[in-house]
Amino acid sequence: MDEASFAQELQNQLKFWQEALFLRDWTVELRIVRQWDMSDTGTLAQCEWYLQRRDAIIKVLHPDDLPGIQHRFLNGEECDYDVSIVHELLHLHFAPFHTTEDETSHEQAINAISRGMVKVWRAETSTPATVLEKPHGKHGYL
Numbered sequence: 001m002d003e004a005s006f007a008q009e010l011q012n013q014l015k016f017w018q019e020a021l022f023l024r025d026w027t028v029e030l031r032i033v034r035q036w037d038m039s040d041t042g043t044l045a046q047c048e049w050y051l052q053r054r055d056a057i058i059k060v061l062h063p064d065d066l067p068g069i070q071h072r073f074l075n076g077e078e079c080d081y082d083v084s085i086v087h088e089l090l091h092l093h094f095a096p097f098h099t100t101e102d103e104t105s106h107e108q109a110i111n112a113i114s115r116g117m118v119k120v121w122r123a124e125t126s127t128p129a130t131v132l133e134k135p136h137g138k139h140g141y142l
């Protein structure tokens, strides 16, 4: 998968999961960004949401920046773009219950649900993980 197909596939994933999770009433923009555009340096994706407007921006880290952070991955999250998209979308459902007091259990619940959903979906559809292959033939970064 080259860079353009990778970006397109992430958009497809966003669209698919937004439908599947009944989040059609949200306007969600997905951006592939470099490390310096992320506010948290230990994560593959992050989400900013505006609950009243039902707007969200999901930022995912460009694969070129993965090797630098992989060794300290990841607050229990996986280096898996599809899981990350589902994870960030689930935050939109949980946004009304979001507190800063118990973020860990909140994150753990979202991690478990997103992993489980993608696992079942891959098993049912035999869809491989979305990865960017580099031109010299090295497969992705997963």
Ligand SMILES: [Zn+2]
Pocket (backbone or CB within 6 Å): 087, 091, 107, 110
């Ligand atoms: Zn999260």
